[in-house]
């Protein structure tokens with residue numbers, strides 16, 4: 001059960017070599033999140049155009065009670081496991097309420113970034129001194145595999161913020177199948193999906209007026225310069241975003257503004273860019289209710305309850321394991 005996206009241990013250099021040698025060229029959005037990239041993503045979440053974070057926060061704030069009821073319907077005691085926890089702002093709303101209900105649970109944030117985990121645990125220790133917390137850094141599936149036997153309690157796995165959007169539909173199915181493999185009968189999965197809506201609204205979220213999203217994309221070239229000794233000139237590339245309504249997917253590209261050669265020392269190689277040649281950077285897949293139900297079924301789950309914001313911009317979908 002090896003997934004090409006989650007467990008294959010490619011290095012940054014391997015992936016850059018593969019992406020810049022391909023036609024069309026691509027780079028993986030999973031490498032956006034160095035320190036500067038994480039900081040830029042925090043900026044993105046505050047942008048007026050980037051509705052996703054506020055929509056999900058609204059769901060957590062207005063439906064807290066129902067979410068808690070759904071989480072505790074089968075088992076009163078549980079491990080709340082958050083994949084890609086980030087800064088935990090949304091989850092804090094749930095935790096605060098759960099603690100006030102004197103719920104019997106532990107919080108286990110998992111992130112690939114040690115820095116993110118240190119920040120989050122510091123903040124939560126301070127904010128919730130009575131919270132039982134057990135943070136982990138590393139590969140999601142490897143950690144979940146150990147938890148499968150380590151803890152007897154029901155697991156509620158959170159995968160929020162439309163993080164699933166960075167996978168194509170086929171990759172998303174593969175990812176959920178793997179999750180299914182490390183879950184027990186009474187475990188639950190709570191997934192945040194960004195929904196199909198006015199295409200203009202979606203496009204603007206990935207093409208903001210202040211150019212923060214452009215900087216976020218270009219930062220990956222700066223990271224390649226720093227970590228792999230490349231000589232990208234970020235002024236010679238521009239950010240371009242599209243939304244395709246038939247596939248419900250936003251995509252972003254960096255476009256080479258002129259014919260140029262970029263060398264990457266760590267790869268001992270140069271790459272030619274034609275004038276206006278694109279590098280595919282990121283997919284942000286959007287969903288509708290039918291797609292979500294189908295994806296759940298195809299990966300061994302049943303979508304049992306959907307929590308929407310007022311405008312139906314976003315949904316947190318509760319999945320149980322199908323037997």
Ligand code: AVJ
Nearest residue numbers: 044161162163165166213284
């Ligand atoms: C972190 C994957 C949810 O696709 O909306 C934000 C990343 N990229 N702006 C998204 C992102 C450009 C974001 N996710």
